[in-house]
Amino acid sequence: MKKRILSGITPSGDQLHIGNYFGAVAPQIKLQDTHETYYFVADLHALTTVHDRMQLEKNITGVVLDYLALGLDPSKCVFFRQSDVAEHAQLAIVLANYISYGQMKRMHAYKDKLQTGASEESINMGLFNYPILMAADILLYKPYGIPVGEDQRQHIELARDIAESFNKTYHTTTFPLPEPLISKEVGRIVGTDGERKMSKSLGNIIGIFDDEKLIEKQIMGSYTDPLRLKATDPGRVEGNPIFLYHDLMNDNKEEVEELKKRYREGTVGDVEVKQKLVAAHMHKFGPAREKRAELASKMELVRQILSEGAKKAKEIAQVTLAEVYNTVGENGLK
Numbered sequence: 001m002k003k004r005i006l007s008g009i010t011p012s013g014d015q016l017h018i019g020n021y022f023g024a025v026a027p028q029i030k031l032q033d034t035h036e037t038y039y040f041v042a043d044l045h046a047l048t049t050v051h052d053r054m055q056l057e058k059n060i061t062g063v064v065l066d067y068l069a070l071g072l073d074p075s076k077c078v079f080f081r082q083s084d085v086a087e088h089a090q091l092a093i094v095l096a097n098y099i100s101y102g103q104m105k106r107m108h109a110y111k112d113k114l115q116t117g118a119s120e121e122s123i124n125m126g127l128f129n130y131p132i133l134m135a136a137d138i139l140l141y142k143p144y145g146i147p148v149g150e151d152q153r154q155h156i157e158l159a160r161d162i163a164e165s166f167n168k169t170y171h172t173t174t175f176p177l178p179e180p181l182i183s184k185e186v187g188r189i190v191g192t193d194g195e196r197k198m199s200k201s202l203g204n205i206i207g208i209f210d211d212e213k214l215i216e217k218q219i220m221g222s223y224t225d226p227l228r229l230k231a232t233d234p235g236r237v238e239g240n241p242i243f244l245y246h247d248l249m250n251d252n253k254e255e256v257e258e259l260k261k262r263y264r265e266g267t268v269g270d271v272e273v274k275q276k277l278v279a280a281h282m283h284k285f286g287p288a289r290e291k292r293a294e295l296a297s298k299m300e301l302v303r304q305i306l307s308e309g310a311k312k313a314k315e316i317a318q319v320t321l322a323e324v325y326n327t328v329g330e331n332g333l334k
C-alpha cells in the first residue's frame with residue numbers, strides 16, 4: 001500500500017515563485033508517482049491577509065493554474081480547494097482545545113508579525129490561529145508525511161503536539177504523527193537580496209509565470225558577490241545566489257561549470273551570468289508557461305478537477321471527523 005502524503009499552498013499571492021517551486025512544488029510533484037498524494041489550495045488561510053473578494057479569486061485561480069501547469073496530475077493525486085471540504089474548519093474548532101495559548105504565542109507566523117512592529121491590536125485571530133487550522137488540514141487525512149519548505153517545520157511540529165495531546169487525553173491512537181519532509185538542500189531558497197528566505201511579502205522573488213521582462217528585471221536586480229567591484233575581479237561562487245539559481249534552473253550543466261570557472265577567474269561579468277540565467281529560466285519553465293496559457297482557456301475543466309478532488313478528499317475527511325466527534329463525547333457530537 002502506498003504511503004499517504006499531504007500538502008497545501010496558500011493563495012496569498014496570484015503566482016508561485018521559484019522558492020515555492022524548488023522547496024515544495026517540485027518534491028510534491030515527484031511524490032505523485034510513488035505515494036498516495038493529497039494537495040490543496042488553502043484558501044481559508046489566505047483570509048489572514050487577502051480581504052478583497054476579486055483578489056482572492058484571482059489568487060486561487062492563479063495558484064491552481066500554476067500547480068497544474070508545473071506538473072500536478074489530477075489522475076495521480078487528489079487536488080482540491082480547502083473551503084470545499086468544510087471538515088477542515090470543523091476539525092480546527094475541536095483541535096484548538098488541545099493546545100495552550102502559551103504555545104500558540106510562540107508560533108513564528110505570529111511572532112514574526114510582532115517583530116515587524118505590528119501591534120497586537122492589528123493582528124487578526126486568523127493569523128494567530130493559522131497553525132491550528134493547518135494542524136486540522138493535516139490530521140484530517142492522517143498522512144505519513146508533509147513535503148514543505150523549512151519555514152513550515154514549526155507548524156508541523158505543532159500538528160504533532162496537538163495530535164499527541166489529543167491521543168493522550170482520550171487514550172487513543174486517532175492521529176498518527178505526521179513527518180515533516182523537508183529537503184536540506186532546497187528547503188530554504190534564498191531571495192534575490194541574498195539574505196532572507198525568498199518570499200512574496202519581502203519582494204525578493206523570481207517568478208515563474210510572470211512576464212519575461214519582469215523576470216529579467218528580478219534576475220538582473222539580484223544580489224551577487226558584494227566584494228566584486230568589476231568583472232575582472234575574481235568572484236565568489238559559493239553562497240552567491242545567482243549561482244545557486246543557475247544550479248537549480250540551468251539544465252545546461254556544462255555552461256554552469258564554465259560560468260563558475262570564469263567567475264572565479266574574473267573573466268566574466270555579472271551581466272552575462274545573469275543574462276544566461278534569464279535564458280535558462282525561459283528554457284526550464286517554457287513548456288509550463290505554454291501549458292498554463294492553454295489551461296487558462298479551459299477554466300471549466302479546471303473547476304471540474306477541483307470539484308472531483310473535493311469529493312474524494314471529503315470521503316476521508318468525513319470519516320476522520322466522525323471518529324473525532326465520537327471520541328470526544330460519549331454519544332458523539334453531531
Ligand code: AQP
Pocket residue numbers: 008009010011012019020021022023024025147148149150151152186187188189190191197198199200201202
Ligand atoms: N524560499 C523558499 N524556499 C523553499 N521553500 C519555500 N516555500 C516558500 N518559500 C520558500 C514553501 O512553499 C510552500 C508554499 O508556501 P506558502 O503557501 O506557505 O507560501 P509562503 O511560505 O507564505 O510563501 P511566501 O512567498 O513566503 O509568502 P509570504 O511572503 O506571503 O509569507 C510551503 O511549503 C513553503 O514552505
